[in-house]
Amino acid sequence: MSATGVKIAAVGRYAPERIVTNADFEKTLETSDEWIVTRTGMKRRHYAAPEQATSDLAIAAARDALSRTNLTAQDIDCFIVATATPDYPFPATACIVASALGAIDKPAFDIEIACSGFIYGLTVGSSLVRAGVYRRVMLIGAETLSKITNQKDRGTAILFGDGAGAVILEASETDSFLSSELGSDGMKPELLQVAIGGSRRAADAAALDAGEQFIRMEGREVFKFAVTKMIDATDVALRKANLEKGDLDFLIPHQANRRIIDAAAKYLEMPPEKVLVNIEEYGNTSAASIPLALSEALDAGRIKDGDTIVFVGFGGGLSWGAVCWKWVA
Helix, strand or coil: CCCCEEEEEEEEEECCCEEEEHHHHHCCCCCCHHHHHHHHCCCEEEECCCCCCHHHHHHHHHHHHHHCCCCCHHHCCEEEEECCCCCCCCCCHHHHHHHHCCCCCCCEEEECCHHHHHHHHHHHHHHHHHCCCCCEEEEEEEEEHHHHCCCCCHHHHCCECEEEEEEEEEEECCCCEEEEEEEECCCCHHHEECCCCCCCCCCCHHHHHCCCCCCEECHHHHHHHHHHHHHHHHHHHHHHCCCCHHHCCEEEECCCCHHHHHHHHHHCCCCHHHECCCHHHHCECHHHHHHHHHHHHHHCCCCCCCCEEEEEEEECCCEEEEEEEECCC
């Protein structure tokens, strides 16, 4: 038993103004709206402006979350940013975000586990609150994937968008955190990676000329992995929470590909109205996708007090995870 519970006190979101449609890709790639929708479920995605960094999106989402409460940034005890597209290799983007919000001197750090970032962050942030280390933690999933996407590569250009979602985790007498299941397999990082810019290989002229600064993905291998791991992680998280598939009110998956989501939902026997999907508007926003979907669902009044939710995702690493959550209004 934990000394205290945790709940999500508020959720906020931000998407950049620029919208890129499938019709835009028809002008530059050998593709069509029908081809993209059939294979991914995507119709639009939002792109950050050239001057916008990931921290700018994260700050906007955090401010939106704070505006839905009576809290200020100074009331937040710790800031976590989950991102695969930080402003810099260092310092951590979370440090920039916290200071910009006016929370100077507060602890802040990043989690870099690609599209699994929100799931990992929710587990870490909730643990800090439940252990009594902090009363409130701001967790933000934020990405500017358009900046690391090769717009000439049809296999990846159509997939990725930019955005940010923020949740405020707060100590609560009623515990929303029911269970977590996380995992990784780093045997084949080349299946989904940005190959240069780290200590393995510098971003030298030859690498840049070869386009290795962009996302590279083995789509078929990642697809098979994603479906299997989303199902397995959800099964384990439910078992840890002593729940069954029929106890679920909502599944909020990482928005990577509509076919992946549909395959997982079919196995879990989740009807469409219980699977929250907004991939047609945002594309794959990596660590931002789950909080973006959660924020929209709350604004639409779909999620009610007492609902049981599974957040589930997968990403580079390769990595995966699921969190079982009881919603507390």
